[in-house]
Amino acid sequence: MTQLYLWPANLTDMVGSLLIIIFSFLSLRYAYLLTKNQPDNFLWGFLFYFCMTLAAFAISRAMGHLVKQVLLISGNREQWQALAPLAGGFNTLLMTSLAAVTIYYHKGIEGFKAIEKKAGSLKSTNRELQETAAQLHTMNMNLEEMVEDRTKELSASEKKFRNFFVNSKDMVYFCDASNQLVNMNASGLEMLGYSFEDPPSLNLLDMFLSEDDLDTYYEDILRMGFIEDREVDFVKADGSVIHILLAATAIFDEAGDFTGCEGIAKDLTRVKTMMAQLASSEKMASIGQMAAGVAHEINTPLGVILGYSQLLKDDFPEGTEEGESLQVIERQTKACRKIVADLLKFSRQAESRRENISLNEMLTDVLAVTEHSLNMDHINVYRNLSESLCSIVGDTEKLRQVFINFINNAHHAMEENEGGNLYVSTRNSDDKKFVIATIRDNGHGIPDEIKGSIFDPFFTTKPVGKGTGLGLSVSYGIVQEHEGTIEVESPIEEQEAGEKGPGTAFHVILPAVCEEGHSVTS
Amino acid sequence: MIHSNGLNKTHCLLLLTVLLILPDQAHALQSHSAPEGIYVHQLAHIFFISALCYLFWDIRRSSFPGKGWRFLQMFCVCMVLWNIVAFTGHSMEAVINASDIEVYSGYLSAKIAGPISPAKIVYYFTKFDHLFSVPALFFLYLCMRSLYRRSCEEEDR
Numbered sequence: 001m002t003q004l005y006l007w008p009a010n011l012t013d014m015v016g017s018l019l020i021i022i023f024s025f026l027s028l029r030y031a032y033l034l035t036k037n038q039p040d041n042f043l044w045g046f047l048f049y050f051c052m053t054l055a056a057f058a059i060s061r062a063m064g065h066l067v068k069q070v071l072l073i074s075g076n077r078e079q080w081q082a083l084a085p086l087a088g089g090f091n092t093l094l095m096t097s098l099a100a101v102t103i104y105y106h107k108g109i110e111g112f113k114a115i116e117k118k119a120g121s122l123k124s125t126n127r128e129l130q131e132t133a134a135q136l137h138t139m140n141m142n143l144e145e146m147v148e149d150r151t152k153e154l155s156a157s158e159k160k161f162r163n164f165f166v167n168s169k170d171m172v173y174f175c176d177a178s179n180q181l182v183n184m185n186a187s188g189l190e191m192l193g194y195s196f197e198d199p200p201s202l203n204l205l206d207m208f209l210s211e212d213d214l215d216t217y218y219e220d221i222l223r224m225g226f227i228e229d230r231e232v233d234f235v236k237a238d239g240s241v242i243h244i245l246l247a248a249t250a251i252f253d254e255a256g257d258f259t260g261c262e263g264i265a266k267d268l269t270r271v272k273t274m275m276a277q278l279a280s281s282e283k284m285a286s287i288g289q290m291a292a293g294v295a296h297e298i299n300t301p302l303g304v305i306l307g308y309s310q311l312l313k314d315d316f317p318e319g320t321e322e323g324e325s326l327q328v329i330e331r332q333t334k335a336c337r338k339i340v341a342d343l344l345k346f347s348r349q350a351e352s353r354r355e356n357i358s359l360n361e362m363l364t365d366v367l368a369v370t371e372h373s374l375n376m377d378h379i380n381v382y383r384n385l386s387e388s389l390c391s392i393v394g395d396t397e398k399l400r401q402v403f404i405n406f407i408n409n410a411h412h413a414m415e416e417n418e419g420g421n422l423y424v425s426t427r428n429s430d431d432k433k434f435v436i437a438t439i440r441d442n443g444h445g446i447p448d449e450i451k452g453s454i455f456d457p458f459f460t461t462k463p464v465g466k467g468t469g470l471g472l473s474v475s476y477g478i479v480q481e482h483e484g485t486i487e488v489e490s491p492i493e494e495q496e497a498g499e500k501g502p503g504t505a506f507h508v509i510l511p512a513v514c515e516e517g518h519s520v521t522s
Numbered sequence: 523m524i525h526s527n528g529l530n531k532t533h534c535l536l537l538l539t540v541l542l543i544l545p546d547q548a549h550a551l552q553s554h555s556a557p558e559g560i561y562v563h564q565l566a567h568i569f570f571i572s573a574l575c576y577l578f579w580d581i582r583r584s585s586f587p588g589k590g591w592r593f594l595q596m597f598c599v600c601m602v603l604w605n606i607v608a609f610t611g612h613s614m615e616a617v618i619n620a621s622d623i624e625v626y627s628g629y630l631s632a633k634i635a636g637p638i639s640p641a642k643i644v645y646y647f648t649k650f651d652h653l654f655s656v657p658a659l660f661f662l663y664l665c666m667r668s669l670y671r672r673s674c675e676e677e678d679r
């Protein structure tokens with residue numbers, strides 16, 4: 001090969017120039033679209049300028065080459081030679097610009113990156129913030145729920161304990177270190193007789209009857225931290241005394257200092273009186289048993305004494321000194337036998353019968369027997385017997401004895417007043433479960449001091465020979481046998497019209513047998 | 523701060539240049555005789571190459587995501603090659619004499635006369651510089667297109 005034809009090079013030159021123009025403009029177009037799409041992006045701005053400069057360069061160079069080829073092909077060499085330096089200069093200029101733009105890009109990209117970084121960090125900070133906010137939000141929601149739940153639980157428990165405090169039938173109180181009451185429930189205030197609407201500011205000192213009790217209470221609380229089943233006496237608002245069973249616990253604060261105490265107290269007054277009653281009834285029962293034994297033993301010799309004294313009376317006629325003495329012996333022996341008979345009745349030796357009894361009928365019978373002697377002493381008898389009185393079940397003889405006892409007692413109480421009024425009334429209780437018979441007189445009444453002992457056997461205020469003191473205790477035993485109770489009222493509070501002054505009323509309350517439509521009329 | 527520093531530096535340089543040039547300027551304007559054009563042009567090529575190399579390196583360093591930037595790197599490579607070819611071509615023009623190119627029967631039948639030396643072959647092949655510049659621009663086109671599409675996708679999202 002000795003020569004190289006230049007036409008393939010020229011051809012490539014022309015085609016290449018065209019393609020370069022095309023591609024450079026296509027690139028420029030996309031660069032333009034990019035900047036339009038995201039005007040804030042610095043990179044696109046740079047690429048746009050780069051493409052623009054490149055396009056200018058492409059035009060300058062490619063056009064230069066095309067014009068050169070055309071001019072040379074058409075044989076206008078001189079013209080090309082005149083144009084060539086200009087085209088070359090342009091080329092150089094634009095190439096330098098292109099390089100400059102590229103270099104300039106460095107500074108721009110740095111700035112852009114800094115901005116990007118800032119934006120990025122801002123973005124990430126923002127994201128973190130958002131996440132934290134979201135977390136906070138959920139936590140907040142949870143917290144709200146938790147608080148709500150807790151509050152509910154708390155209020156439920158508060159309610160529970162408040163209910164316990166308010167509804168407790170026992171006294172519940174809280175007091176501070178100086179024994180000053182901070183809080184006391186309604187039952188406690190009621191127990192002490194204070195009004196709940198206007199609770200007074202109380203100190204334990206005001207409540208305890210004896211200061212010694214309070215001292216030991218305080219000492220024990222401080223020493224042991226609690227007291228248990230302590231029986232003390234409290235003073236009520238009106239000055240009366242109630243018997244209390246007390247349990248208390250000391251309250252200490254976090255530092256372990258004594259800040260007060262909380263206590264629960266139970267009113268034992270009723271229990272105490274019940275215990276006393278029980279003791280007395282036991283006493284009575286044992287006396288009854290003893291009396292029964294004694295009575296049995298005494299009955300026989302008494303019978304012998306009576307028999308012999310009556311025999312002797314035949315030998316010594318009335319009016320003689322011996323006869324008089326024998327009469328005294330006989331009378332006193334008979335009195336003894338009455339006592340013994342009473343004692344035997346009291347000890348319930350006799351078998352009791354059970355039958356349906358109309359109380360009205362029975363009282364009418366009793367009054368028929370006794371009215372005469374009552375009238376003798378100017379005592380008026382008033383009857384007020386309920387028409388629809390329920391019947392009762394029991395031993396007629398024994399119950400008759402009971403009412404005779406009451407009427408006798410009333411008679412005796414009014415005797416010295418030279419006359420009086422005796423009221424005998426019957427009625428059903430409101431729920432028709434009991435029948436209540438009342439024997440009321442306007443005699444001297446029963447003083448408070450002896451009220452507690454009138455049912456005791458052998459308790460009497462009457463002179464020897466007149467009363468044995470067994471009447472009421474026998475009656476008590478009989479009524480109890482009938483599952484009933486006796487209530488004493490003296491002086492009488494409910495005065496009927498025109499009736500004033502002291503007196504006594506005995507209410508005998510017996511279980512009723514009240515069949516529908518069944519009523520006993522007197 | 524950096525910005526103001528740069529400005530200060532530029533100011534200093536400018537001042538220095540003016541001071542250096544002023545005495546000369548006082549005498550006469552600088553003349554630009556024949557070889558200056560080709561020197562400037564060749565220097566421009568070197569400047570361009572270094573700019574492209576810098577761009578290539580910077581894209582690599584920044585590791586922008588997406589195909590578009592890889593196309594731009596290929597553009598840089600092709601463009602650098604083209605610059606080298608063009609630079610070589612221009613250098614060869616100084617070696618090749620006008621007599622080496624025979625234009626007997628019109629420009630179209632122009633040829634490089636023998637005997638063929640390596641310099642002549644190199645010169646001949648540098649004439650095909652478009653074999654590098656066209657792919658370079660094609661890659662640029664691909665780069666811009668892919669960047670644009672990507673940005674559109676981003677925008678859609």
Ligand SMILES: Nc1ncnc2c1ncn2[C@@H]1O[C@H](COP(=O)(O)OP(=O)(O)OP(=O)(O)O)[C@@H](O)[C@H]1O
Binds near residue numbers: 461473
């Ligand atoms: N209606 C009354 N009014 C006033 N005091 C009464 C009345 N009933 C009972 N008492 C008092 O209660 C006491 C006890 O009465 P109780 O009937 O048990 O015995 P008594 O009447 O003294 O003797 P007796 O065994 O003969 O009945 C009486 O002594 C009397 O002081």
Ligand SMILES: [Mg+2]
Binds near residue numbers: 405408409467471
């Ligand atoms: Mg009596």
